[in-house]
Amino acid sequence: KKREPLKIMISGAPASGKGTQCELIKKKYDLGHIAAGDLLRAEIAAGSDNGNRAKEYMEIGQLVPDEILVTMVKERLMQPDSQDKGWLLDGYPRSLSQATALKGFGFHPDLFILLEVPEEILVERVVGRRLDPVTGKIYHLKYSPPETEEIAARLTQRFDDTEEKVKLRLRTHHQNVESVLSMYDDIIIKVDGSVSKEAVFAQIDFALTKLLEQRAESIGSA
Numbered sequence: 001k002k003r004e005p006l007k008i009m010i011s012g013a014p015a016s017g018k019g020t021q022c023e024l025i026k027k028k029y030d031l032g033h034i035a036a037g038d039l040l041r042a043e044i045a046a047g048s049d050n051g052n053r054a055k056e057y058m059e060i061g062q063l064v065p066d067e068i069l070v071t072m073v074k075e076r077l078m079q080p081d082s083q084d085k086g087w088l089l090d091g092y093p094r095s096l097s098q099a100t101a102l103k104g105f106g107f108h109p110d111l112f113i114l115l116e117v118p119e120e121i122l123v124e125r126v127v128g129r130r131l132d133p134v135t136g137k138i139y140h141l142k143y144s145p146p147e148t149e150e151i152a153a154r155l156t157q158r159f160d161d162t163e164e165k166v167k168l169r170l171r172t173h174h175q176n177v178e179s180v181l182s183m184y185d186d187i188i189i190k191v192d193g194s195v196s197k198e199a200v201f202a203q204i205d206f207a208l209t210k211l212l213e214q215r216a217e218s219i220g221s222a
């Protein structure tokens, strides 16, 4: 019998390490990764109307309106790939209205991972972050430096990764996080995101392993 695919949400403040952990989770558990911020940046790159509008909000660290994002995420969740492999939803939902919409569409996660990182660390992570436009990989000048000179030479920086803008993004995060958490109260795991990326992943991996074991047991005893 085919195993029921895993469905996971990952949340946390800006630069808490969501994208970094998603790379590691994806590598081991092969889930469909859907990142709200990446979907929006792809729209911006495509020059679409939605992209242009979204950028106005992202520039000031605010949530983009639901009419831009809610359908976009829903469509990705409904794709056969996400349905077969399971999904890893990154940076979504970020408001009560998004969480309520998801519930209405029938999408409910098995686990909600919250990365906890003190604020002074977040600013340093944002300012040092770089992206490889070729592989999509996330780097940090100090904590995760590029492997080769060639990669180093092509790294880019996000338009919203300045100290000034991350403060606005943090404020938006604080305004919304509690209402989202309240929707997933019974399935939240809080993870210390301030340690090395490998040590953060070890905590997540432990929780996912336990979840899969519990499932296997409940199938076995049924």
Ligand code: AP5
Pocket (backbone or CB within 6 Å): 012, 013, 014, 015, 016, 017, 018, 019, 020, 021, 036, 037, 038, 040, 057, 058, 059, 061, 062, 063, 064, 065, 069, 090, 091, 092, 093, 094, 095, 098, 125, 126, 128, 129, 130, 138, 139, 140, 141, 143, 144, 169, 193, 194, 195, 196, 197, 198, 200
């Ligand atoms: P989004 O792109 O989701 O940005 P964010 O939430 O601010 O999160 P980040 O991508 O900045 O950080 P991350 O947690 O993925 O950290 P990363 O792994 O890169 O959203 C951008 C904008 O889009 C929002 O402001 C909003 O306008 C809009 N938006 C998005 N979702 C929306 C929604 N649902 N509704 C409405 N609007 C929405 O790590 C950061 C850095 O730290 C990297 O350099 C990394 O190498 C380093 N690092 C990671 N882990 C560690 C570690 N353990 N130790 C040391 N360094 C580490």
